Amino acid sequence: QVTLRESGPALVKPTQTLTLTCTFSGFSLSTSGMCVSWIRQPPGKALEWLARIDWDDDKYYSTSLKTRLTISKDTSKNQVVLTMTNMDPVDTATYYCARIRIQPYYFDYWGQGTLVTVSS
Amino acid sequence: QSALTQPASVSGSPGQSITISCTGTSSDVGGYNYVSWYQQHPGKAPKLMIYDVSNRPSGVSNRFSGSKSGNTASLTISGLQAEDEADYYCSSYTSSSTQVFGGGTKLTVL
Numbered sequence: 001q002v003t004l005r006e007s008g009p010a011l012v013k014p015t016q017t018l019t020l021t022c023t024f025s026g027f028s029l030s031t032s033g034m035c036v037s038w039i040r041q042p043p044g045k046a047l048e049w050l051a052r053i054d055w056d057d058d059k060y061y062s063t064s065l066k067t068r069l070t071i072s073k074d075t076s077k078n079q080v081v082l083t084m085t086n087m088d089p090v091d092t093a094t095y096y097c098a099r100i101r102i103q104p105y106y107f108d109y110w111g112q113g114t115l116v117t118v119s120s
Numbered sequence: 121q122s123a124l125t126q127p128a129s130v131s132g133s134p135g136q137s138i139t140i141s142c143t144g145t146s147s148d149v150g151g152y153n154y155v156s157w158y159q160q161h162p163g164k165a166p167k168l169m170i171y172d173v174s175n176r177p178s179g180v181s182n183r184f185s186g187s188k189s190g191n192t193a194s195l196t197i198s199g200l201q202a203e204d205e206a207d208y209y210c211s212s213y214t215s216s217s218t219q220v221f222g223g224g225t226k227l228t229v230l
Contacts, residue, residue, distance in 0.1 A: 048123075052218065106211070
């Protein structure tokens, strides 16, 4: 069965770089059409799409956060890594990774999310 | 990309039907049949309820249905039940090959 799990620091300081890892099972990112996205949700607020990496290593980013985000994959480890630079308290959120496939482009499996707090 | 527009809240009594709208542009909702809907209970990850505008994944109640007209998609829940009380989000593929979510709608079952 498909599972995803996010891991990373619960607390980061302003200006630091956040590195989150999504470890998944039940599918392969080397399979044509498979992709993984990162999505975040500040406390009490809406979901916000951040980035996507495709099986062919194509990468896509939120326009508003593009300069701060980098997404990468390690197919052999079944992991996707998201880095976000210059963290700010407004980046405090639960960060989710989710599987998505090319055409039909919906998030069918989600991780449980990891809360990241940005505070000095 | 700007967030899709959803009403902040909707409510209904048990047994009634409600509809949540999701308005975008011709670059997202109106341009593709790749609209999906997610249910999120407090403290939980979102759950896929509708994909490709109107398709239900296996296991999702047929009380949930989706549609689209122009740049606006809609989620209808019929025969409201207490367990339907949750936040609902729409999402669409965009012309930039990215995804965008709506601002979310809080459904209250009276």
